[in-house]
Amino acid sequence: MTQMLRYGTLFAIATMISRVTGLLRDVLLAHKFGAGIEFDAYVVAISFPFLLRRAFAEGAMTSAFVPLYNEKNKSNEFASSVITVLGVVTVSLTLLIEIFPQIVPMLLSSGAGEQTKRLTISLARISMPFVVFIFLWAVLYAIQNSHNIFFIPAVSPTLMNVGVILGTLFANVFDTRIVGPTVGFTLGGFFMFVCLVPGARRVGFKYKPSFEGIQEFLKLFFPALLAMTVSEFNVLIDVNVASLLGPGNVSAMQYANRFYQLPFGVFGVAMATVVLPMMVNESEQFEKHLFDSVKLSLFLTIPSMMGLMILSERLIALVYQHGAFTHQDTITTSTVLFYYSIGLPLYSIMAVLSRACHAKKDMRTPFKATLISFVVNAILDFALGLSLGVAGIAAATSVAGFCGMLYLAYKVKPKLDWFHTARILGASIVMGVVLLVLSFYYNSRLFTIVLVLLGMAIYMLMCKVLRISELEELFKLVRR
Numbered sequence: 001m002t003q004m005l006r007y008g009t010l011f012a013i014a015t016m017i018s019r020v021t022g023l024l025r026d027v028l029l030a031h032k033f034g035a036g037i038e039f040d041a042y043v044v045a046i047s048f049p050f051l052l053r054r055a056f057a058e059g060a061m062t063s064a065f066v067p068l069y070n071e072k073n074k075s076n077e078f079a080s081s082v083i084t085v086l087g088v089v090t091v092s093l094t095l096l097i098e099i100f101p102q103i104v105p106m107l108l109s110s111g112a113g114e115q116t117k118r119l120t121i122s123l124a125r126i127s128m129p130f131v132v133f134i135f136l137w138a139v140l141y142a143i144q145n146s147h148n149i150f151f152i153p154a155v156s157p158t159l160m161n162v163g164v165i166l167g168t169l170f171a172n173v174f175d176t177r178i179v180g181p182t183v184g185f186t187l188g189g190f191f192m193f194v195c196l197v198p199g200a201r202r203v204g205f206k207y208k209p210s211f212e213g214i215q216e217f218l219k220l221f222f223p224a225l226l227a228m229t230v231s232e233f234n235v236l237i238d239v240n241v242a243s244l245l246g247p248g249n250v251s252a253m254q255y256a257n258r259f260y261q262l263p264f265g266v267f268g269v270a271m272a273t274v275v276l277p278m279m280v281n282e283s284e285q286f287e288k289h290l291f292d293s294v295k296l297s298l299f300l301t302i303p304s305m306m307g308l309m310i311l312s313e314r315l316i317a318l319v320y321q322h323g324a325f326t327h328q329d330t331i332t333t334s335t336v337l338f339y340y341s342i343g344l345p346l347y348s349i350m351a352v353l354s355r356a357c358h359a360k361k362d363m364r365t366p367f368k369a370t371l372i373s374f375v376v377n378a379i380l381d382f383a384l385g386l387s388l389g390v391a392g393i394a395a396a397t398s399v400a401g402f403c404g405m406l407y408l409a410y411k412v413k414p415k416l417d418w419f420h421t422a423r424i425l426g427a428s429i430v431m432g433v434v435l436l437v438l439s440f441y442y443n444s445r446l447f448t449i450v451l452v453l454l455g456m457a458i459y460m461l462m463c464k465v466l467r468i469s470e471l472e473e474l475f476k477l478v479r480r
Contacts (some may be wrong), residue, residue, distance in 0.1 A: 008296060010271040014154035019262040021161035026258050027319055028168045034324025038178040038249060040118050043254045044108045044239065045123035046185055048097070049130040053138075058334030060228045061135070063141045063276075063358040063366075064220035067212060070280045076205055077212035083139055085214055088336055090135045097128040098314035099401045108239050113247070119178070133189040140196035140205070146204045152279060154273075156192045163188025167446065168474060192391045225372040230443060231437050234377045236402070238393050242384040249390040252329065254393065256336035261343065263308065267300035272355045281360035286359070293352045299470040301345040302424050303459045306432040307452070308341035314448040335391040343398030345403045353408040365400060367412045373404035420468070427462035431455050 033039040065082060072078045097103060104124040105117040141153040167184025171177040242249040275293040279286050308315070313334035321330045354366040377400035384392030433456050441447075463471040 008274045010201055010269045011150040011154045011274055011378055014151045014272060018157040018161065019153050021042055021158045021165070021266050022258065023319060023465075025161045025164045025260060026255060027170070028165055030255065030320040030325040031323030032171060034251075034329065035179065035325070036324070037113070037116050037306055038119065038176075038252065039254075040247060041119035041245070042178050042182060043124055043250050044105060044116075044120045044243075045182060045237060046130075047108055047235060048124060049127050049134070049189075050106045053131065053134045059225035060221055061138055062142045063224045063355070063363070064217055065139070066146055066276055067280050067359060067361055068217055068220065069142065069146050070214055070277065074143075074204070075212065076208050077210040078217070079139060079143060079205060079209045081210045081214045082210050082217055083136065083207065084209060084211070085218075086135060087132070090132050094128050098125055101125050101128075102458055107236060109214040112231045115242075116247075117119065118363065119176070122155040122176070123178065123182045126179065126188055132187045133193045134188075137196055140193070140200040141189045141387070143205050144196065144199050144203060146281075148277065149199060149203065150240070150274065153196060154270075156195050159191040159195060160185065160188030163191065220361060220363055223367055227363065230374045231370045234313040234374055234397070236380050237378050238397070241381045242390050245385070245466055248329070248332070252332045252336055253318070253390050253393060253445070255333045256328075256340055259315065259337055260308070260340040261479035263301065263304035264344055264347065267304060268297060268344065269349065271297045271300075272313040272351035275352060276355040276359055277394065279356060283359075284355075287415065289464045290352070290356050290412075291417075294349060294414050295417065295420065296470060297348045297352055298345060298421055298424055299468065301348045303428040303431060305341050305344040305454075307435065307455050308344070309338055310432050310435045311451060311455075312337040312341065314451070318448045320444045332390065336394045339391050339398055341396035342395075343401040346401040347399065350405040350408055351402060351436070352404070353412045353414065360427070365408065369404040369407045369411075372407050373400040376400040376403045376458045385445050423468055424463075427459055427466055427468065430462050431458040434458055 017293055024455055029039065029042075033042070035336030061082070065079075069075070069078060074452075101124040102117075105120040137156070140158075144150075144153050161188075163184035164181045165184070167179075167180040167182065171180030174180050174183075177466075238253065239250055242253050248252050271293045278289050282289065292294045313330065316334040316337060317327075317330045320333065321327060348371065353367070357363070357365045379395050386392075388395070435451055435458075438451060438454070460471060474479055
């Protein structure tokens with residue numbers, strides 16, 4: 001567990017830096033644009049390249065690439081063949097959207113007003129080249145992860161956030177202000193890719209035109225791509241249902257999701273990213289790595305879930321409520337965040353179990369889990385979204401995550417320490433109760449920060465009292 005915790009901590013620190021700059025980015029966007037037509041159009045325009053990023057880059061490509069890359073002794077020819085083939089695909093998709101940008105609002109915001117759609121079409125042409133840069137970034141990212149290099153790849157998305165921040169600060173230079181952050185988004189993707197080139201060279205990667213191993217890769221890639229595509233259809237449905245609910249709802253969902261992604265990226269994604277190469281490189285310890293990663297994931301995400309649920313309104317007000325972002329926007333966004341938070345440990349465990357399947361080149365099981373989540377989410381999006389509003393969409397997402405996790409747990413059958421999990425839950429509940437009681441006393445933003453720090457201290461104290469082993473392992477790592 002110590003090795004996993006060390007790599008996971010490095011990844012988490014890097015991701016925290018990236019997510020904090022992402023939060024600063026969103027603060028600026030909220031201050032400048034609030035929750036309205038301009039930001040709705042921006043969200044839809046960048047959602048399409050983000051959708052393709054998760055499918056072609058972070059999701060299907062990485063899951064298929066890492067096991068084969070390690071199996072082939074980290075072959076440059078194999079990595080180059082992946083760049084060649086999928087590079088052609090992503091460039092072709094980019095050219096398609098540049099020629100027919102109306103595809104983006106047609107897919108992602110069919111219920112939006114004409115003004116929002118027209119603006120989305122303009123922004124889509126600017127944001128689409130991001131897909132090519134981020135695909136190349138993902139290959140270099142996977143190469144370095146396979147060599148147990150996690151920090152620089154994980155911190156590199158900071159450059160995208162910096163790009164959007166600069167674009168927002170200089171938005172008034174453009175006739176349409178929202179063009180600024182969109183340009184920054186695309187340039188940030190370019191610099192994300194460039195910053196990983198030196199690290200890839202240091203571990204011996206050099207591009208050599210080749211098609212070595214591409215058939216094996218595609219046999220794993222297409223089932224994984226199908227799973228990711230089904231998963232991303234959830235995003236399409238979420239955004240479309242939110243757009244039907246009126247202006248500002250897509251924005252509220254986006255702001256809440258960004259906040260939710262902070263602990264999910266730092267903790268959930270950290271475990272899933274680190275455990276994949278460890279399971280592949282040390283296959284004889286597969287079960288131990290799986291057991292440790294599930295324990296660590298629960299140790300980190302259950303208290304995060306509790307904290308977000310209790311302090312959702314305070315946190316949204318602290319970060320977003322200024323400038324064009326109103327108190328009513330805070331109420332709507334915090335309610336969405338509350339329901340998203342329920343799914344934090346569920347999706348984190350689902351990510352770890354999916355990676356366990358990918359390490360064994362099993363792409364079908366995660367696909368079936370994703371399909372179950374998709375069906376549940378699609379049904380509940382309309383049932384809850386149209387009856388409860390945008391918060392219902394977030395609730396549907398969490399329920400869908402629970403169903404997908406249950407299926408994966410049934411198929412993978414990871415070993416679980418139920419008593420250990422109960423202690424984590426007990427420590428988190430004590431923390432949550434204290435925060436809930438204290439939150440009624442003062443309403444200042446400074447006190448919100450105090451509550452966050454106090455919550456962390458209470459959780460660690462309870463972990464010490466209940467002898468939760470991960471805390472001691474963490475202290476040992478700090479003392480080294």
